[in-house]
Amino acid sequence: MKKIWKNERGFTLVEMMIVLLIISVLILISIPNVTKHSANIDKKGCEAFIKMVEGQVEAYKIENKKIPTIELLSESEFLKGVDSCPNGDKIKIQTDGSVVVAKESEE
Template identity: 40%
Template sequence: MKMTKMKNEKGFTLIEMMVVLLIISILLLVMVPAMAKNQEVAGSKGCEATIELLNAQVMAFEADRGERPSSLEELKTEGYVDRITCPDGDTELTLTSSGVVKVED
């Protein structure tokens, strides 16, 4: 029986793996706070877009029916919009007497 040597064994050493994991960890530490900030900005822009959509649908309702809706709930029940809240779920919206949608104070 002859013992043959294995030639050209390829693989990563433990140190190489640790260096790669260190680099990935540093990149994650840099990226996570930036992504959290982007979520906050996206949430505020989502609420602004919802208000603009609701204002447009109030005008569409008025053009179709010849009168303003009495509430945002009426827009929803009549099928003009799917939802009448901001994407964050916490911001309350109201319809003013002049027919403009705004954030409730």
């Protein structure tokens, strides 16, 4: 059988090592940036969750004519068993109906 390509050439070990080095450097640069922003992402996620719970408190007040507790909301169809932010911070509904992150001493 006759060879179609006379000059078959693959990548050398040195070329492969250079590519691996470049990929490693890019990963080392990008990982700290991602972890730096994860706390900010958690904070914004909790803020959004609090806004959503405030809306559910208003819906509960309209339907039942009283301000609910977080336990009532999580047991009802309004929150379905969720009583904390996505990052794990517990939330609390105050007597005026506002929603805040509960401090550990209040729990």
